[in-house]
Amino acid sequence: AQKITQTQPGMFVQEKEAVTLDCTYDTSDPSYGLFWYKQPSSGEMIFLIYQGSYDQQNATEGRYSLNFQKARKSANLVISASQLGDSAMYFCAMREGGASGTYKYIFGTGTRLKVLA
Amino acid sequence: DVKVTQSSRYLVKRTGEKVFLECVQDMDHENMFWYRQDPGLGLRLIYFSYDVKMKEKGDIPEGYSVSREKKERFSLILESASTNQTSMYLCASSPTTGNKETQYFGPGTRLLVL
Numbered sequence: 502a503q504k505i506t507q508t509q510p511g512m513f514v515q516e517k518e519a520v521t522l523d524c525t526y527d528t529s530d531p532s533y534g535l536f537w538y539k540q541p542s543s544g545e546m547i548f549l550i551y552q553g554s555y556d557q558q559n560a561t562e563g564r565y566s567l568n569f570q571k572a573r574k575s576a577n578l579v580i581s582a583s584q585l586g587d588s589a590m591y592f593c594a595m596r597e598g599g600a601s602g603t604y605k606y607i608f609g610t611g612t613r614l615k616v617l618a
Numbered sequence: 619d620v621k622v623t624q625s626s627r628y629l630v631k632r633t634g635e636k637v638f639l640e641c642v643q644d645m646d647h648e649n650m651f652w653y654r655q656d657p658g659l660g661l662r663l664i665y666f667s668y669d670v671k672m673k674e675k676g677d678i679p680e681g682y683s684v685s686r687e688k689k690e691r692f693s694l695i696l697e698s699a700s701t702n703q704t705s706m707y708l709c710a711s712s713p714t715t716g717n718k719e720t721q722y723f724g725p726g727t728r729l730l731v732l
Contacts, residue, residue, distance in 0.1 A: 605662070611660050
């Protein structure tokens with residue numbers, strides 16, 4: 502079963518508007534972390550934002566915010582005031598803790614965002 | 619700045635060849651990972667290692683092996699390359715401590731197997 506689900510393979514947004522990229526997750530581990538990464542056409546993976554399972558407040562990093570709804574197991578990324586440089590592939594990922602401090606990261610299939618001028 | 623480097627950005631190999639992909643990180647991270655990325659499938663974990671000489675299978679280990687003889691270096695080995703192993707390979711590292719610690723990725727290796 503998919504542990505991380507990104508249902509939007511592609512999205513368009515007008516420059517300067519806000520956009521929400523969806524992510525739902527599935528885990529029985531009470532301690533987990535949720536991450537969003539951006540991958541431009543160059544291929545590098547850029548870390549954007551992190552949300553811990555015990556964090557009470559939604560994470561924010563500049564124009565990025567994470568809409569964390571724990572009961573619904575969703576961790577949507579909101580990008581405000583979209584810029585042309587935001588056009589990229591976006592991945593949602595979950596880190597599950599393991600014994601002896603080992604961690605495993607599970608990725609969704611990604612959402613390709615295109616910002617229109 | 620954390621740096622993760624991969625030995626090649628682009629690689630072309632023939633079916634049946636043995637292929638080595640090298641990854642080096644300079645932040646003394648305990649954990650290292652190998653993923654392959656294919657369109658529509660996202661990143662899939664091949665193998666990971668949480669200590670020197672330790673390794674664990676990820677979701678798609680078949681056809682691959684790994685080696686971690688030193689903490690900073692994690693190698694992915696394709697014993698006999700096949701065309702279905704044509705893909706983008708990404709290496710990553712992360713520390714064990716710190717809940718907020720993300721993975722740090724290398725630039726990726728685009729492998730074409732002919």
